Amino acid sequence: MEKINVVNLTKIFGSNPEKALDLLAKGISKDEIxxxxxxxxxxxxxxxxxxxxxxxxxxxxxxxxxxxxxxxINRLIEHSQGQVLIxxxxxxxLDHNSLLExxxxxxxxxxxxxxxxxxxxxxxxxxxxxxIQRMDKELRYEKSRSALKLVGLEDWEExxxxxxxxxxxxxxxxxxxxxIEPDILLxxxxxxxxxxxxxGDMQNELLALQARMRKTILFITHDLDEAxxxxxxxxxMKDGQIVQIGAPEEIVLSPAxxxxxxxxxxxxxxxxxxxxxxxxxxxxTASPDDSPQIVLAxxxxxxxxxxxxxxxxxxLLGTVNSKTLKIACDEKTIVNLIDKTVPTxxxxxxxxxxxxxxxxxxxxxxxVNEQYQLLxxxxxxxxxxxxx
Amino acid sequence: MENIPKLPLDHWIDDGxxxxxxxxxxxTKIISRYLEDTIDYMVESLMYLPPWLIIIIxxxxxxxxxxxKVGIFTVLGLCLLWNLRLWESTMETLTLVLVxxxxxxxxxxxxxxxxxISKLANRIIMPLMDLMQTMPAFVYLIPAIPFFGLGTVSxxxxxxxxxxxxxxxxxxxxxxxxxxxxxxxxxxxxxxxxQKLLKVQLPLAIPTIMAGINQTIMLALSMVVIAAxxxxxxxxxxxxxxxxxxxxxxxxxxxxxxxxxAIILDRISQKIGRGKNE
Numbered sequence: 001m002e003k004i005n006v007v008n009l010t011k012i013f014g015s016n017p018e019k020a021l022d023l024l025a026k027g028i029s030k031d032e033i034x035x036x037x038x039x040x041x042x043x044x045x046x047x048x049x050x051x052x053x054x055x056x057x058x059x060x061x062x063x064x065x066x067x068x069x070x071x072x073i074n075r076l077i078e079h080s081q082g083q084v085l086i087x088x089x090x091x092x093x094l095d096h097n098s099l100l101e102x103x104x105x106x107x108x109x110x111x112x113x114x115x116x117x118x119x120x121x122x123x124x125x126x127x128x129x130x131x132i133q134r135m136d137k138e139l140r141y142e143k144s145r146s147a148l149k150l151v152g153l154e155d156w157e158e159x160x161x162x163x164x165x166x167x168x169x170x171x172x173x174x175x176x177x178x179x180i181e182p183d184i185l186l187x188x189x190x191x192x193x194x195x196x197x198x199x200g201d202m203q204n205e206l207l208a209l210q211a212r213m214r215k216t217i218l219f220i221t222h223d224l225d226e227a228x229x230x231x232x233x234x235x236x237m238k239d240g241q242i243v244q245i246g247a248p249e250e251i252v253l254s255p256a257x258x259x260x261x262x263x264x265x266x267x268x269x270x271x272x273x274x275x276x277x278x279x280x281x282x283x284x285t286a287s288p289d290d291s292p293q294i295v296l297a298x299x300x301x302x303x304x305x306x307x308x309x310x311x312x313x314x315x316l317l318g319t320v321n322s323k324t325l326k327i328a329c330d331e332k333t334i335v336n337l338i339d340k341t342v343p344t345x346x347x348x349x350x351x352x353x354x355x356x357x358x359x360x361x362x363x364x365x366x367x368v369n370e371q372y373q374l375l376x377x378x379x380x381x382x383x384x385x386x387x388x
Numbered sequence: 389m390e391n392i393p394k395l396p397l398d399h400w401i402d403d404g405x406x407x408x409x410x411x412x413x414x415x416t417k418i419i420s421r422y423l424e425d426t427i428d429y430m431v432e433s434l435m436y437l438p439p440w441l442i443i444i445i446x447x448x449x450x451x452x453x454x455x456x457k458v459g460i461f462t463v464l465g466l467c468l469l470w471n472l473r474l475w476e477s478t479m480e481t482l483t484l485v486l487v488x489x490x491x492x493x494x495x496x497x498x499x500x501x502x503x504x505i506s507k508l509a510n511r512i513i514m515p516l517m518d519l520m521q522t523m524p525a526f527v528y529l530i531p532a533i534p535f536f537g538l539g540t541v542s543x544x545x546x547x548x549x550x551x552x553x554x555x556x557x558x559x560x561x562x563x564x565x566x567x568x569x570x571x572x573x574x575x576x577x578x579x580x581x582x583q584k585l586l587k588v589q590l591p592l593a594i595p596t597i598m599a600g601i602n603q604t605i606m607l608a609l610s611m612v613v614i615a616a617x618x619x620x621x622x623x624x625x626x627x628x629x630x631x632x633x634x635x636x637x638x639x640x641x642x643x644x645x646x647x648x649x650a651i652i653l654d655r656i657s658q659k660i661g662r663g664k665n666e
Contacts, residue, residue, distance in 0.1 A: 076575055104578035115573035119591045129577040131587070
């Protein structure tokens with residue numbers, strides 16, 4: 001289901017947006033519009049949708065319009081043209097009170113520099129959104145406590161924001177946004193002000209929370225690694241326009257143009273690409289009902305030392321190696337000879353994980369689904385090819 | 389220049405004031421009576437209490453809000469005033485300062501808020517502030533007399549006008565300097581203007597407003613002394629008498645008393661402001 005739908009969104013900063021919009025429609029560039037009219041094009045014809053439960057990351061350098069974009073979604077900035085639909089409602093049609101109501105109910109926002117209220121203690125910071133909704137004290141404290149628990153800071157209720165470290169402050173910022181139980185989380189460079197280690201922790205924590213809560217998240221960042229790590233899809237912006245939109249893998253594997261290419265040069269692809277991109281189909285497997293002789297023969301034909309054993313429904317049982325087979329050739333079937341210690345990976349595991357496994361396991365790495373059914377295998381050279 | 393007739397600016401102002409006096413005197417007379425009664429009552433109550441009790445109360449306030457050092461200073465300072473037989477004058481001056489400050493805050497804080505949230509109000513209020521602050525303090529005394537008659541109420545009136553501007557300015561500043569990020573956060577959660585003002589702007593402006601109130605108290609004290617010229621009495625009255633009789637000793641004695649009172653009021657009001665900040 002589409003939660004947020006952005007259609008032809010344009011924002012002009014300046015006193016005479018009409019003129020700039022005309023010029024923009026004629027295809028005149030942003031710089032030229034600024035030179036002739038003095039109007040600044042903040043966003044130009046932005047189109048995208050976010051579905052329920054998705055994390056969409058907007059990545060761009062400063063001045064690319066990403067901060068303007070996120071503020072158009074909850075109308076902190078009024079756009080000049082186009083539509084922003086939240087659950088199908090065009091937010092520019094809302095009157096002032098309905099807009100406030102929409103912000104109170106649907107949006108939780110997290111800010112780059114935390115924007116905690118220094119005069120309020122932690123619990124009152126977290127409860128701020130609920131207080132604005134005029135919820136009574138007990139209920140809002142109760143909800144705020146569970147939000148604090150989500151971010152693991154339930155023991156800090158009475159502290160003031162200045163007593164907390166940056167990472168903890170941003171957890172409070174996140175708790176404040178989560179306390180109102182919003183459908184949508186707007187995260188404006190939420191982790192950019194944190195140092196790298198803490199930032200990594202916060203990213204993981206956000207992903208863990210998201211796995212439980214399934215919020216719709218619009219996340220702004222200037223860090224491509226961060227974008228590729230946490231985004232289900234990523235939008236790359238430049239000069240107020242979308243350069244590319246797609247899943248992290250798509251962006252890494254097929255950058256839209258040189259600009260994107262330049263960005264992904266320094267990206268650690270092994271973190272982004274998954275087993276899917278390195279997996280090859282399995283040609284030969286053994287069945288537990290086969291006799292050792294048959295299995296040995298087919299292994300010999302294919303110059304294999306070890307073979308995967310799967311049941312008829314494709315469930316992986318383990319491996320057998322030729323040595324074991326040769327010793328036990330009087331067994332009727334191989335079912336008792338299976339070595340069950342074979343490592344496996346899932347299709348969504350990153351190549352980085354695969355590399356760690358393959359460093360210890362010199363052979364085919366079976367890729368399985370949740371039912372432990374064999375989907376394919378990855379050889380070390382497949383990983384290298386994918387990363388090339 | 390000699391050939392150009394003089395602009396009758398003074399006459400215009402006189403006419404304007406006369407008009408106001410003629411039409412609003414009934415109102416100012418009522419205010420005057422009630423305020424005078426209140427002040428007299430306050431001074432009487434303060435005089436009714438034994439000085440040592442008031443000294444202890446003040447020392448406790450100073451110790452609680454400022455520090456034990458200020459507390460000790462308060463005890464010593466007030467004991468000295470008591471010993472110098474200036475107790476009644478001190479209580480009169482203190483009452484005038486507190487009443488004038490109270491009224492000034494009552495007017496100044498809302499005015500400051502208005503100046504912060506409305507551009508139009510700001511454009512009207514700020515030049516008025518400049519006028520109020522640069523006009524020689526004595527000038528306010530003159531029109532006060534036809535409105536409120538000689539005495540304490542006229543003193544309060546001119547003191548309020550003279551002492552208000554810092555609180556107005558600093559209230560306005562305190563509200564305006566709340567970081568735009570915090571305002572945005574408040575907006576993002578759907579706050580109304582009133583909610584923003586009450587839950588974010590005013591609480592964050594309190595230290596700044598308190599600094600303004602501290603200044604107002606100091607200005608009120610200095611004006612109350614000047615207002616002795618129109619019969620406000622108190623420590624200023626002592627100074628005024630000393631001037632008229634050319635008695636430097638008496639003058640300095642009252643002057644030192646004013647300084648002691650000023651230090652006590654300043655330290656206490658400063659620390660109240662800072663305490664809120666932490």
